[in-house]
Amino acid sequence: MYELSVELGERSYPIYIGEGGLSNPELFSPHIRGQKVMIVTNDVVGPLYEHTLRETLKDYDVDSVVLPDGEEHKNWSTLNMIFDALLEEQHSRHTTIIALGGGVVGDMAGFAAASYQRGVDFIQVPTTLLSQVDSSVGGKTAINHPLGKNMIGAFYQPKAVVIDTLSLNTLATKEISAGLAEVIKYGLIRDADFFAWLEVNVTNIKNLQPAALSHAIRTSCACKARVVEADETEGGVRAILNLGHTFGHAIETHEGYGEWLHGEAVAAGTVMAAELSMRQGWISAASVERIKEIFRMCLLPIGGPDSMTPSDYARLMAVDKKVVEGSLRLVLLSELGCAFVCSDFDRAHLDAVLTGN
């Protein structure tokens, strides 16, 4: 079992990566302080893995709550199912919540942990590629609001992240592709060599070839850990992890949560960020083409939905969390392998990008 650490002082925690983590009690027991555990899962992942996890945790008093699957359910009323279950089963401040599922389950279980009795422990057990390489690490938790994605939440770190790569075997191809959008992001923002490696290996990862998959997950988690360590609550550099996300969140909000997978929207948004960076003169047309090509290989979209107009983007991007005093800030590329947060771009270039997408 490969182990990485996210170093955040008293909030530090391990990320375990490997095959079979779900079945290994030793990965869980150091991080559970009470006798009671609440598994939060959904109606797709639960039937596949809850039984295994319960077996692993057989020394504890385990309850579970099964949420409906999908981003469209990442809202208050679904979150409240977790609170109802915790209160009905009389879970105390010493309970431990375990998020078993993808990013939506992790975000909601994490926010429930942050706010139940003003904070209880939680462990992330991400079962999708996207959540394994991105959302389970770093402590961002949230639910959506009709007017904006992830607008209500907390920075709240888990006690551990258990990544069982075997859980990807039951994942739909479309979900693997969505996860790859975030994997590719790490290459683009911080690691040109990793991007080049991905150009060669992306098909192997899609096919779940173990060595390629493992390298991609480890590299992604390590990149995320280093950025989060540098800026836990996104006062600065952490924002680069949102490459493509401002455009992407606008797409998700416009289309209705759940219509586009998060990773699909991020892929389209990343192409827009790359095109804007090119129009600013920072990266070449060839670099933009490399980015589009790798997304094509993943069967990911390289443009937004036809139904969205530039004014739709403008309106929805105005409530982005990176907006400061009315000024839109975007994550752009100064070169392939280096991202930065920028408010000083040519608005006409942005309009051109939005018109073209």
Place this chain on the structure above:
Amino acid sequence: MYELSVELGERSYPIYIGEGGLSNPELFSPHIRGQKVMIVTNDVVGPLYEHTLRETLKDYDVDSVVLPDGEEHKNWSTLNMIFDALLEEQHSRHTTIIALGGGVVGDMAGFAAASYQRGVDFIQVPTTLLSQVDSSVGGKTAINHPLGKNMIGAFYQPKAVVIDTLSLNTLATKEISAGLAEVIKYGLIRDADFFAWLEVNVTNIKNLQPAALSHAIRTSCACKARVVEADETEGGVRAILNLGHTFGHAIETHEGYGEWLHGEAVAAGTVMAAELSMRQGWISAASVERIKEIFRMCLLPIGGPDSMTPSDYARLMAVDKKVVEGSLRLVLLSELGCAFVCSDFDRAHLDAVLTGN
């Protein structure tokens, strides 16, 4: 203007206490970093003081949201009115929320600040005695759940607390009494001299005699600040601030939020805690009588509602946040002026107390 500090490292903040704070821009401007401010108030306090506060903040871009008054509205749907207003007016992470009102407004505005875009700044402007001496200081924020009071929330410190004692002039007598229950609590848990002073001065405070009122508020805030500094997230000693609250929360939940004022329920609960402490042999019958007498002088209840049975208490107290692994923990008195958290009490004594109340 008297100034106290709550020392919590990078989360330290001042408490300003005096007449006219609401009209003093210099108390606010050091704690507002952006241009936008959202005042959160209710339909009772807003008409009285929002205009004054807007005048004080005339250099800023001020929006406001007016919540319905009352503990029965301290729930998700009212909280969501704050999120709606923030998003509709496009408030960014650099906004500052100002809670103008009593404990309910402070708890909700604080939790909204803790979770809007994963955390924005907020300032407490408490306008009731209870919120001035207790709930505005220390960073506890929460909403209620049908199965338990304050079950969903966060520890999230304000940037400043502005206590304008003039705002008490418009407060109902019943609300002054409710606040006095928490003032008396500080004497009981940590300061026998203050309790003795209160026995002499409680009528002056009720009549809003400025010197007595000011001393009571300063002493209460200082006591709260010292306890919070010692234990910000209630891992230990902070729990003594909950003297009477486990019983009191059970009463509030049973009767329906808003039927009993929080301070009224705390008074009844404090008598129960005192009676249990007496039955344990720790305090005298005379001490219990002194406690009942001071509550009587305040026109506060000294027993729970007739409709509640011992089993109602048992059921509702079982979900208290101080419960650990199924074991009920109560704040009891080892002497008048000294409280401690106790799970090692005689259950028969508790039953006797509940039967008698």
